[in-house]
Amino acid sequence: MSPAATPRWKVALVAAAAAGAATLAIVATAALGGDAGATVPPSTEPGATEPADETSARTIAVTGHGTVEVTPDVADLWLGVQATRPTATEAMDVIAAKSTDLVATLKALGAEARDIQTSGVSLYPNYGNDGVAINGYQASVSVNVRLRDIDGVGAVLDGVQGFVGEELTIGGISFSYDDPEAVLGDARAAAVDNARERAAQYAAAAGTDVGDVIRIAESSAETFPPVYYAEGRVAADEAGAVAIEPGTQELSADVTVVFEMT
Numbered sequence: 001m002s003p004a005a006t007p008r009w010k011v012a013l014v015a016a017a018a019a020g021a022a023t024l025a026i027v028a029t030a031a032l033g034g035d036a037g038a039t040v041p042p043s044t045e046p047g048a049t050e051p052a053d054e055t056s057a058r059t060i061a062v063t064g065h066g067t068v069e070v071t072p073d074v075a076d077l078w079l080g081v082q083a084t085r086p087t088a089t090e091a092m093d094v095i096a097a098k099s100t101d102l103v104a105t106l107k108a109l110g111a112e113a114r115d116i117q118t119s120g121v122s123l124y125p126n127y128g129n130d131g132v133a134i135n136g137y138q139a140s141v142s143v144n145v146r147l148r149d150i151d152g153v154g155a156v157l158d159g160v161q162g163f164v165g166e167e168l169t170i171g172g173i174s175f176s177y178d179d180p181e182a183v184l185g186d187a188r189a190a191a192v193d194n195a196r197e198r199a200a201q202y203a204a205a206a207g208t209d210v211g212d213v214i215r216i217a218e219s220s221a222e223t224f225p226p227v228y229y230a231e232g233r234v235a236a237d238e239a240g241a242v243a244i245e246p247g248t249q250e251l252s253a254d255v256t257v258v259f260e261m262t
Contacts, residue, residue, distance in 0.1 A: 058261040059214060060202055064195025066253050068186040072246040074178045075147045077156070078119075078171030081164060082140040088123055091139035095121075098167045099141045105163045106145050109156045115146035142171070148178065153244040175246040187253040192216065195257040203261060211260035219254035 081102060083094035099118075106116055120142040125134045147153055153173070161168055177183065199210045 057214075058208070059258050060199050060210070060261055061256060061258045062195050062198045062202065063219065064191040064193070064198065064255050064257060066187045066190025066192070066194055066255075068183055068190065068251050069248050070177055070183050070251065071248055072175035072177055073148070073150060074176050075150055075153045075244070075246065076174045076176070077145050077147065077153070078142065078173070079145065079160065080140055080142040080169040080171060081167045082138065082169050083167050084126065084136055084138045086136050088125075088137040088139070091137040092123060094167065095139045095141045098164050099143065101163050102143055102160055102168070105160045106143075106156065109159050110149060110152060111145050111147060111156070115148070117144045118142070119144045140169070150175070150244070150246050154242040157242045157244075173244075175249070177249065177251075180251060183251060184253060187251050188218070188255065191253045191255045192257060195255060196259070199257070199259045203259075206261075209262045211262040213257060214260055215258040217256045219256055220252075 079102060081095045081098040083091050083098070085091040085094060103116060107113065118141065121140070123137060123139045126136040126138055127133065128135045147156060157170070196210065203210045
């Protein structure tokens, strides 16, 4: 059928469909504010702007180190009793009696019960030259004690030596600070000051100034590593008391600080 012969009812339907589509397009355009491709602009109301942070502002990040020196106020002693006897029973009886004397003497000389701890008990046979025959037994007990009076450490060592006798063993001594957090604040403050000084140096080199602190992160805060002394350092001689010198210890803190550059 030729175009000229198209029935009038079909032409009418096509025209109606086209008119409907045009109407829908007009409605859609009106709903979108007259521009189908338009985008909604961002809000410009007060308070809508996000505050600047270290990713949008000019900043500098530096590390700072701070230290504080203190005198230890706590001493930890490793003491013990050791005895060798022909039989296991005899060896154990000796260390039982001597360890009781040791603990009693420690308490009498000012050590608190909460600071005295038995850390080990052992019993071993002693073998002869052939490695087979047992010619005795060695028993031992270890006692750890914390002394909160540094000045009295020498007197304690002398006292336990006198009461326990030749069976006393001294494994060593260490010094530390009982409450590191009480002095860590000074080290942290020094670390922040050090960070600001370093930031000022970089800022001056760049021709700018250091502004407010944006962020602080603690890298580390070192508590006191105990200072150990071997038994040879605390052994008393026949002439008199043991000389105990705790010395000083250093506590340090490290921080990373982000400053605004102005």
